[in-house]
Amino acid sequence: MSNPRSTKLHIAMFPWFAFGHITPYLHLSNKLTERGHRVSFLLPKGAQAKVEHLILYPNLIHFYPLLVPSVDRLPPGAETASDVPLPLRGHLCVAFDQTQDQVQTILSTLKPDFIFFDFSPWMPALAHQIGSKAICYSIVTPATQALKVPTKEKPEDMTVEDFMQPPPGYPPSCVRIKSKDHEIAQLKVFAKALGTEMSLYVRITYGLIWSDALAYRTYHEFEGPYCDYLKQHYAKPVLLTGPVLPKAPATKLDEKWTNWLCNFKQGTVVYCAFGSQNKLQKDQFQELLLGFELCGQPFLVALSTPDGCATIEEAFPEGFEERVKGRGWVYGGWVPQTLILEHPSVGCSVTHCGYGSMWESLFSDCQIVCVPYLGDQIVGARLMVEELKVAVEVEREDNGWISKESLSKAIVSVMDEDSEIAGLVKYNHAKLKEELTSEGMQERYLDTFIQNLQGLMD
Template identity: 85%
Template structure:
C-alpha cells in the first residue's frame, strides 16, 4: 500500500444499490477499489443475488455481504430478487418490494453505524442516514449528462411533465441530445414520468435522492463529462465527486480457447462484436431483423444476445436459412461472454453496443470502432454524447416507432468498417485521441485517491 493510501483514516462505507445487476456490479467494483486502499465495506443486497456476485469480491476480509429478504408480493414471480427475475412491466412491483426492505435495511445499518451510505433509487435513504449520523452519497451509475438533462425546472419534481422533459433545462451544457424526439423516445419518457406502483415515478424517486443526499458521485472523469458534473454541482448546490470509470482489472486468465480458436480465423480488426446487456430482451421479429443486418453487412460477426421473448434459445429464433448462410463467418451466442477479453482480441474491429454505461466505457477504452444501439433513456443520452458531441461513434438510425431495420444496422457497421469512408476515419481519429487522454498512466488511481480524500473532507 502506497503512502498516499495509508495516511487516510479507515472509512466504513455501506452500499445499498437498486436490485439490478447493472447497479450491483458497479457498486461492487467501487467496493473493491475502496477495500484495496484499506477501507471497510458493508454491502446490502438481495439474498438471491449474492451467489451470483460473490466471485467478484477481491477483499473478503474487508467487504461483508448483508443479504436482504425481498418481500413476497403476489404480483411478483416466486423468489424474484432482481430485475433479471421479472419482465419489464413488473418493474413497479419490484420497486415496491425494494421499498419494503426498509425495516431490514434500517436494522442492519443501525447496528453497523457506517460513515457513509452509498445509494440510488431509495429516496428514503438520506433521512435514514442522517438519523444514524451517516452521510448519504447518491452514487449514480449512468452518465451525468442524463440527470443533468432532467434537472427539475419546477418547484417540485412531481410537477414535471413529459413536455418539460422534452425541453433542455436553462444553462444545460452544449446539447448532445436532439431536440426532435421520436415516438419511441416520447414513449420512454412517459414510462419514466408515470408512477410505478409506489405512487412515485422513477423520475421523482431518482430526483429526490439527488436533492436529499449530502453529495453526488459519478463514475466518470472530469476530462470526459466535466461540463455535466459542473452543471449538477451548480444546480443541486452540493459536492459532485468523481470515482473515474472504476472498471475491473482485465482478468489474469486468457480468453478461452473456444473464442480464440474461432476469432483467429479472421484478419486483424475485421470482426464485428455485438452485445446489448442482460436487461435488453428483444421481441423475436426485431431479434431476427438484427441478425439479418449482421448478415447483410458482409463482415464476420460475433453476436451475444439473450434469447428473445417467447424463445428458450437463440437458435430457436434464427431466421429461416440464416445459420447455413453465415456458417463459418457468423456466431450468435446466447450465454454470458467475457466481453473485456473479447474486445481486446486483435480480430475484433467494431463494437455494436447498447451504451449501458459500463459497456460504453469498455468500448471507449478499446481500439474498436463503435456503433451505438441505445434502448433506454440514459443509454440514448450516452450514445448521443459519443456520436454528436465527441464524434467517436455512429448511432444506428431507428424508425419513429423504434424499429431497427436490417439495412440501418448494416449501413452503420459498414460506415465505420470501410477504411475509405470519411466517417470511419473521423470517428477512429477522435476515438484514438480520447482513449489516449483517458488512459493516461495513473489517472484512475489519482481519481480514486482524490475521491477518498473528498469523502474524508465531508466528515470534517
C-alpha cells in the same frame, strides 16, 4: 488534506436490486477495500451467490443479505430486475421499499461513515438519523441527470414535455432527447408512476436533492460540463470515482473464442452485445441478425434468447445458419466481453450503450456503433456520437424499429477504410482513449475521491 490512505472509512452500499447496479457498486467496493477501507454491502439474499466471485478483498467487504418480501403481481421468488418483466418493475420498487425496516436495523447497528445509494429516496433521512452521510452514487452518465434536472418546484409536477427541452443553464451541447416516438415512449416509462405511485424520475430526483453529495463513475475530462452543471443546480459536492472498471482478467481468452476469431484478418470482426437485461422481440432479433448478415463482415453476436423462444437457435431467420456458416456466430450465453474486445481480429463493437459497456468500448481500439434502448443509453449514445464524435448511431424508425438496412449501413460506415466517417470517429476515439487511459489517472481520481469523502466528515 489528510492522506487518502490514512483515515480508514466504513462505507455501506445499498444499490437498486439489479445486477447492472449491484456490479458497479462492487467494483467501487473493491477499489475502496484495496486502500484498506471497510465496506458493508446490502443486497437481496439470492443475489449474493451470483456476485461473491467478484470480491477481491473478502476480509474487508461484508455482505448483509436482505429478504425481499413477496409483493402482489411479482413472480414468486423474484429478487432482482432480472427476475421481473419490464412492465412489473414498479412492483419490485414496492418490494425494495419494504426492505426499509431490515435496512434500518442493519445500518443502525453498523453506523457507517457513509451510505451509498441510488434508488431509495428514503435513505438520506435514515442516514442522517443514525449519524451517517448519504451519497447518491449514480451508475448512469451525468449527462442524463443534467438533462433531467427539475425545472418545477416539485419533481412530481414534471411532464414528458418538460424533458423534451434542455433545462435553463444546461451546457451548450448536442446531447438531448429527440422527438421520436421511441424516445418519447422511454421518457414516459421514466416519468410514469410506479407501484408506489412515485415515478422512477421522482424516486431518483429526491435522492439527488436530499443527499449530502452526488457521486459519478466518470472523468471530468469526459463529462466535465455536465458534472459542473449538476454541482451548480443541486448546490452540493459532485465527486467523481472515474469509471472504476475491473482490471482485465489475467486469464487468456478461452480457446473456443480464440480458435474462431483467429480465422479472420485483423480488425474485421464485428462484435455485438446488448447486456443481459435487453430481451428483444423475436421479429426485431431476426431483423438484427439479417443486418449482420447484410453488412458482409464476419460477426460474433451475444444476445439473450428473444421473448417467447426456448433457445436462441429457434429464433434464427429461415436459412440464416447455413448462409452465415463460418463467418457468423450467434451466442446466447455470457461472453468475456473485455477479452473479446481486446482480440486483434475484432474491429467493431455494436453496443446498447449501457454505461459499463460504453466505457469498455471507449477503452478498446474498436470502432463503435450505438444501438441504445433505454433513456440513459440514448443520452450516452448522443454524448459519444454527436458531442464527442467517437461513434455512429444506428438510425431507427420513429416507432423504434431497426431495419436490417440501417444496422448494416451503420456498420459499413465505420468499417469501410475509405469512408470519411470511419476516419473521423477512429481519429477522435484514439485521441480520447489516449487521454482517458493515461497512466495513473484512475488511481488519482480514486485518491481524490476518498480525500473528498474525508473532507465531508470534517
